[in-house]
Amino acid sequence: MSGRVVALSTVGTAEDAERLARALVERRLAACVNVVPGVVSHYRWQGELQRDQEQLLVIKTRSEQLDALRRALAELHPYELPELVAFEISAGSAPYLEWLDASVS
Numbered sequence: 001m002s003g004r005v006v007a008l009s010t011v012g013t014a015e016d017a018e019r020l021a022r023a024l025v026e027r028r029l030a031a032c033v034n035v036v037p038g039v040v041s042h043y044r045w046q047g048e049l050q051r052d053q054e055q056l057l058v059i060k061t062r063s064e065q066l067d068a069l070r071r072a073l074a075e076l077h078p079y080e081l082p083e084l085v086a087f088e089i090s091a092g093s094a095p096y097l098e099w100l101d102a103s104v105s
Contacts (some may be wrong), residue, residue: 004100005066007059009073009082010041016078017055023076024059029069031103058067062104063088098102 007030015038020035036056043050061069062090066086073082089097 003063003093004097005061005063005068005086006089007061007066007086009057009059010039010054011053011055011057011076011078011085014055017057020073020076021057024069024072027068027072028103028105029065029072030059030061031100032060049069060089060100062101065104 009020011020014035014061017037021030021035024030024033032059036058039054039056041050041052041054059069063086066084070084073084
C-alpha cells in the first residue's frame, strides 16, 4: 500500500466547490483538488429519487489524512451527508507522488 489516495466528493455549486478545494489545500489535507463541473448525480435521498447538477471534487491526499479530511468535510460542506469515498493510488509518476507526499501534512 502506497499510503496515497484519491478521494471523491460532490457539491451543488461552483462556489462551494472552489471554497472547499481551497480550504482543503490551505489546511494541507490535500495536495491538489480538481473541480470537475457538469456532473449529473442520480440518487435516493430520504426515500425520494433525486437528480442534481453537481461539481465533483477529485482530492489527492495521503491515507493518514482521511480522518482529518472527513472532519473538514463535515465542518465545511453544505450537505447534511457529504460524500467521501477514497481509492488507493497503486502507481504513478514518482516525481508527482513525491510532490503529493511533500504537500500534505
